[in-house]
Amino acid sequence: MIDFWLAAGLLLLVALSFLLIPVLRGRRAQLEEDRTALNVALYQERVAELQTQQQEGVLDAVQMDAGRAEAARELLADTEGVAAPRVSRLGKPLPLLAAILVPVLGLGLYLHFGASDKVELTREFAQAPQSMEEMTRRLERAVAAQPDSAEGLYFLGRTYMAQDRPADAAKIFERTVNLAGRQPELLGQWAQAQYFADGKKWSDKIQSLTDEALKADPKEVTSLGLLGIAAFEAERYQDAIDYWNRLLVQLPPDDNSRSALQGGITRATEKLQASGGKVAQAPAAKVAALLKVHVDLAAELKDKVKPGDSVFIFARATSGPPAPLAAKRLTVADLPVTVELGDADAMMPQLKLSNFPEVQLVARISRAGQPTAGEWVGRSQPLASSTTVPQRLIIDSPDK
Template sequence: MIDFWLAAGLLLLIALSFLLIPVLRGRRAQREEDRTALNVALYQERVAELQAQREEGVLTAEQFETGRAEAARELLADTEGVAPGRVSSLGKAIPLLAAVLVPVLGLSLYLHFGSSDKVELTREFSQPPQSLEEMVARLERAAAAQPDSAEGLYFLGRAYMAQNRPADAARVFERAANLAGRQPELLGQWAQAQYFADDKKWSDKIQALTDEALKADPKEVTSLGLLGIAAFEDQRFEQAIGYWQRLMTELPEGDASRAALEGGIAKAREQLQASGGKVETAPVAKAMASIKVNVDLADAVKASALPGDSVFIFARAVSGPPAPLAVKRVTVADLPITVELGDVDAMMPQLKLSNFPEVQLMARISRAGQPTAGEWVGRSQPLSSSTRELQQLTIDSPDK
């Protein structure tokens, strides 16, 4: 922050110079004018002496004219180079007053309309926080400086949840959801915070939030997990199992939450069986499909493609809808690159690699950033969606 104020002070001095320099020049001009007036007075006094000597007969007429001419030459020599007098309508007081008011007014306007708080926040966020409390304090200041930032409010809400402050988190998530057009993820976070703020008591408000979130996105994970918790606490074990199984299908392999969910499902089944309920055998989940592909450019394409051109790598069904089943986007500068296309990259829930036996891999260069049309393309032969071998794909043909 010190460097900011040093720069501002330097700019202020430059601005003041435009006000003070004319005042200083005015003083110099005044001194020059005073000297000129003195020289004129001396000239007049010298001419008067010469006139008196002529009248007394000491000087002849010729000597008188010679002396007066000499005095005139001395006067001209003394006043040579002096700028003509300037008339100032401002005087000295107004520029000096302006020199005082300009920095005061400028500082006042900046403190009222400026962004010194944002400059300070930028400096703070450039350094890692030393504690959770410090991070929360920074996020609170950021939310105050940018009250319309849904992203900043989201992170502040998550930080409040980490501090076990669900009531504050619910209030912040509500603001974020309304700012961001009630996105499903924010609605789920809001519902979860409200649930814990209400001492784990289910309410119509929480039900409405989870319903709205799942209507917009049936795979919204926070809402699914929350509904499962609420059902388990209310001893609706069969519903809890259903929600948690739906959540399991959305989590990638290796996710740390899967072990906790599996334990919750097993406990719910035990409770359901102990209460005399019928425990249904969980359906065998279809294995998630995933294909690794290495993408590179042909030599002819390397001479034409630009480093910033977009490259879309995708898989589509050989027999099925033309929409891509999985997409990754990189640039020409990233090539060669190995990417993994899988069910987690599905554009829509019903369009997954695992739902189609045969797929075709494609990579397209598009200077305009359009995935459906471009300059160059590479295509693979049809292959099984369950293949585990690394595929090689070369962009080598004009896109027609």
């Protein structure tokens, strides 16, 4: 903070100079006025001396007039170039008082409205924390300084969970959802924190949160893991196995949590068999979705586009994340064209066509090469992701 205050002090000196320079100029003008008064007094003394000599008969009238004229010329020469005195209505005390009040008032306003705490936080976050407690304090201060930052709230909630403070985490995740929207991942984190805050007691609120999260994203990992834990604690071992198997297929092969998850599935299997139950066979894997779509450009737009303009063809879930589930990039020169969109074209491994029952097809022309915004677009009606009937898509509308 030293460099910040040095810069602030320099700016303050510049501001004070505008107040003090007129005062210093006033002192210089006062000196000039005093010198002029002295010259006038000397002139008057010289004229009195000449009058005395005339009365004594030393000087005649002609000599008297010549002496008076010489004294006047000397006075004029001494006062030449001196500006007329300026009368100040404010006087000198007011600028001096302002010079004192400006820094005091400026400091007070900065402490009230300024962002010194954010400046200090930025400097702190530039250095790695030495402990989890220090990281928590930093995040708490960041949230206090920026209460509308959903990202800061999210990381604080995760930190509280790592410190076994689920009640605090649940409150933070609720605030995050209110700010960032009801995103599946946030709902899953909120439900998990609430579950542990309630002493591992399932409730309608937690059920509602997990249901909403999985409806928007059937592969939301936190909700799947939480439902498996709750089912295991309630001795519903088959449900626990099913939830954890669904979660297991989402994890990368090198994920460290796979072994712990597999261990939980093994324990649930053993307990189910020990109680006389039998593990149900896992449902057959879903057939990979594959959509075939023919894309063409409306006749009235053919002279309004260029051959090199980008064309983005993608499918997105009608109810779920806005990110494309499958996408391909071509150019206007390729139109008309027939393409296939399937799980192999997924933008992210966890977002595949086969995971969402209903999708919408979109074709967009973008001169800037941006898939999210362009000049012209064509959209289909919602359709099942499992459909095998070839679709036709015409780019014919302004992209709004």
